[in-house]
Structure formats: C-alpha cells, structure tokens
Amino acid sequence: MEDGRKKAEIMTDWIRSQKDDRYTLEESDVEKMHTITLKTENAQADINIYYLEFTIMEFRITDRAGENVFYLHFELTDTERAKELFAEMKDCLLKQKADSTLHVMLCCTAGLTTSFFTMKLNDSARAMDLKMDFEAVPYERLYEKSSEKDVVLLAPQIGYRLKDAQAVLSDKTVLLIPASLFATYDTLGVINFVRGNYEKAEDEKIRHSGVGALSAGGTLLLVSVIDMEGRTQLAYRIYDHGKVTAENQIVKETYRSQDLIDVIDPVVRLNGNIETICIISPGSFKDGKLTYEEENIIDFDVHANIEERYHITPVMLNSTDAIALGYSQKELDGAAAGFYFLPSGSAQGSISITHDGKVYGAAGRMGGSHLKAVGDIMTFPKNPYALARTPEGNVQLAARYLTGLITYTGLDHIAYYAKMIPDTEALVAEISNFIKPEYIPEIKKVTSVRDYLYEGALYYIDHGKD
Numbered sequence: 001m002e003d004g005r006k007k008a009e010i011m012t013d014w015i016r017s018q019k020d021d022r023y024t025l026e027e028s029d030v031e032k033m034h035t036i037t038l039k040t041e042n043a044q045a046d047i048n049i050y051y052l053e054f055t056i057m058e059f060r061i062t063d064r065a066g067e068n069v070f071y072l073h074f075e076l077t078d079t080e081r082a083k084e085l086f087a088e089m090k091d092c093l094l095k096q097k098a099d100s101t102l103h104v105m106l107c108c109t110a111g112l113t114t115s116f117f118t119m120k121l122n123d124s125a126r127a128m129d130l131k132m133d134f135e136a137v138p139y140e141r142l143y144e145k146s147s148e149k150d151v152v153l154l155a156p157q158i159g160y161r162l163k164d165a166q167a168v169l170s171d172k173t174v175l176l177i178p179a180s181l182f183a184t185y186d187t188l189g190v191i192n193f194v195r196g197n198y199e200k201a202e203d204e205k206i207r208h209s210g211v212g213a214l215s216a217g218g219t220l221l222l223v224s225v226i227d228m229e230g231r232t233q234l235a236y237r238i239y240d241h242g243k244v245t246a247e248n249q250i251v252k253e254t255y256r257s258q259d260l261i262d263v264i265d266p267v268v269r270l271n272g273n274i275e276t277i278c279i280i281s282p283g284s285f286k287d288g289k290l291t292y293e294e295e296n297i298i299d300f301d302v303h304a305n306i307e308e309r310y311h312i313t314p315v316m317l318n319s320t321d322a323i324a325l326g327y328s329q330k331e332l333d334g335a336a337a338g339f340y341f342l343p344s345g346s347a348q349g350s351i352s353i354t355h356d357g358k359v360y361g362a363a364g365r366m367g368g369s370h371l372k373a374v375g376d377i378m379t380f381p382k383n384p385y386a387l388a389r390t391p392e393g394n395v396q397l398a399a400r401y402l403t404g405l406i407t408y409t410g411l412d413h414i415a416y417y418a419k420m421i422p423d424t425e426a427l428v429a430e431i432s433n434f435i436k437p438e439y440i441p442e443i444k445k446v447t448s449v450r451d452y453l454y455e456g457a458l459y460y461i462d463h464g465k466d
Helices: 002-017 079-095 112-127 139-148 156-168 179-183 187-204 257-270 302-310 319-332 369-376 391-409 424-431 450-462
Strands: 024-030 033-039 043-051 055-063 068-075 102-108 132-138 151-154 173-176 220-228 231-240 243-252 276-281 284-286 289-292 297-301 315-318 337-341 350-355 413-417 442-445
Touching (some): 002 033, 002 043, 002 055, 002 079, 043 079, 055 079, 068 257, 079 257, 102 112, 102 139, 102 156, 112 132, 112 187, 139 156, 151 187, 156 173, 156 391, 220 257, 220 319, 220 450, 231 257, 257 276, 276 289, 276 302, 276 319, 276 450, 284 315, 289 302, 315 450, 319 337, 319 350, 391 413, 391 424
Parallel strands (some): 102 132, 102 151, 337 413
Antiparallel strands (some): 043 055, 068 243, 220 231, 231 243, 289 297, 337 350
C-alpha cells in the first residue's frame, strides 16, 4: 500500500508536469480517491487513483455527448507502463474534434456534383457565422470517411442506398437531400434541413456507457477481446457458481499483449477466490502462446505469464471459436454451425465451425490467417481491400468465403456478424451466383456477439477442451 501511494505521488507529479495549452487541469479528492481532470473544448479525461488494499489507476475519456471513447484501469505497479498508457489516453483526448463544428459529408456517385454544392454551402455557413463544415466524397469512400463526420447526406441520385447507409451507420445521422433543395442549390434550405434533423436525432439518442465498476466476489474470470469497428473492446466478466458478480468493458484504440495483464491484475487482487482465468482473443493460440499479427503480437506467452503471476493455469480460446460455440448452444441446441465474423474494414474476417459441442478443426485458432491464404488464390471482382469499404463490397467478400465454407462442409446453418452488410437477402443473392439456391443453407445475421462469446467460453470450460 505504501509503495503504491509513493508511485501514485510520482505519477501525479509527473502528470502535473505534462503541461499542455490544449487542455486545462483540475484536481479533487474524496475518501480514498484522488482525481485529476483534463478538459478540452470537446472532451474530458478523468484520471482516478483509488487507494484500496493496493493502488489502482483509472483512465476515462468522455466526449461532448457523454459517451465513453476511452476507458481502462490497472494496478499501479510500474510507473513507466502508467506513463505509456497516459500518453495513449492523452493522444485519444486530443483526437476528439478540435472544435464544436458540425461536420457534414455530402455523398454522390463520384463526388463531382456535390463538390460544387459543398463550396456554396461552406460559403453560406461562413456568411451566417455558423460552425458547420461541408465536404464532398464519392460513394466508394462514404464508409471510410464517415467516422469523421456528424451528419451524412446522400444526393438524390443515390437515394436508393439510404436504407443500407442508415443500417450500417446506425450511430450517425444519415439523410437524403430533398431533390427540390439539391436541384436548386438551395444552401439555406439544406443548412436548416441538416440542423433540424441533427438536433432531433441527438435529442432522441439514448446512450449507454457499457462501463461497470470493480467489485469483489467470483471464482471464474473471463477476459475477452473483440475488434469492433476500428477500436479494441477488452471486457471481462466474473462468475460465482454461474452468477455474474461483476463485469466491465475497456475501450482502446490499440491492442497490446500487456493490456491483458493490465485487465487481470486488479481483478484478481480484488477477487482472491478466482480459480479459473479464461482468455478469449482474436489470433491463434499455440503451446500457450498468442499470435495476432494484425496488432504485432507474436508468440506472447499467455500461459507462462498467468501461471507465474497468479498460479492459475489459464484456458485460452479464439474469439470466433467462442462466438460459434455460444451461437450453436444458444440458438441451435448444439447443432453443427459455421460462424463468420467480418469486422468493418477487414478484407477477409475469420471463420469457425462447431460440431457436437466442439470446435471442428483449427480454423478459428488460426485467427483468420487461413482466410488470407484462401484470398490469395481466390478471384475477386476488384481489390479485396477496396471491397471492404462499402456494403456491396462486403457482400462480395463474404459471399466468396461463405461459398467455400458451404461447398466443403455441407453445413445446414451459418450465422455471421458483419456491420457493413445491412441484410442477408443481398448476401444470399450473391452466393446464388456460385451455388444453386436449393443448396444454400439457412444463413442468419447477428447484430451482437458478446453474449454468444461468453456463452461459448463457459460451455468450452464446462465440457472440456476439444
């Protein structure tokens, strides 16, 4: 405890020394907790230091809307590691919008028609002293650029894409420009149209932070990692005789092997009766080591690290394998199934197959690497990385991988997660270009995978490893 307090004082002094004109710094104290708050015009970072039986640091960033965009906590044992995490948090804080401008993207087929219109709209916004910014992009860059925008406007000529765009960009305000405003270059009309609809959408939003609190009690700790739309979600649940006693979610822009230890350390310290630790992660597990090339994690010895630190032999499972097992048990009473996980921006995704309550083969444990190999010998209508940018491109990618899965396994049921694929009908239609419709099995889309992942991990632990 004394050592933790000393390190906390070192970190507090160091954070104070990191003066930056881009944020203000405030401090406050309550019982057994010291808080340092960094504020910008658009976001707030709270650094909480908890003095419990040991010292915990918690970093949390909330944006203007009160949504968590960064969250983690860890036991303060290594000040150099804490400084690295502070730098990561600070970078995320300063990345939040540099002003309170409403950023609007206009999209048409090639971006040419809307380019002239955006010039007029920006002129009008400046003349009216409005904090609004307009940018034109071609349709093929719509989903790539949308993360930077508050509002997406589709030109009338691509109005048929509105439903798909709203389904994929469910966290954005996506609107179709009325033809009467677009055809007459009515800048004032468009500005009022955007402001009115955006304010209405913001008022109706219900935000869920998804972040719980540390608490004691539990015998089984599940730690999961999922790549979700460009951000890493690290989450954990603690179970005591089948009952969830605590859970939390950590949001980061990167995924490093040390993140797993940062999550586990304070949880195990607070829960002295934990008997099993299960790590669920993308990538491959071999001989107790994790390799996830996309994040430059190579041969991280999970088994040795956890055994040495906590004297617990860990259970390790690929994320897609866990989801597939959970889906099979929860939705199909354990029947054979294939699961395809395609994160936004990925050109291949990953696949897992379950049969008789077990993961079949090593597909998922290869962490998607096998699909890269398949992709090298597969024919695509255009560059796979270009296909990954649009919903119709994602349909073409998924259809080709699922065609192989169907052809070689003869599965009766396939489920998939792919935010960029708005509905299954288009996917089945694309698959029917390769397989006769009567041979295409039942294919279902799921919109959330976290519960399946936990369900699969629990089943995997209870019924023995395959």
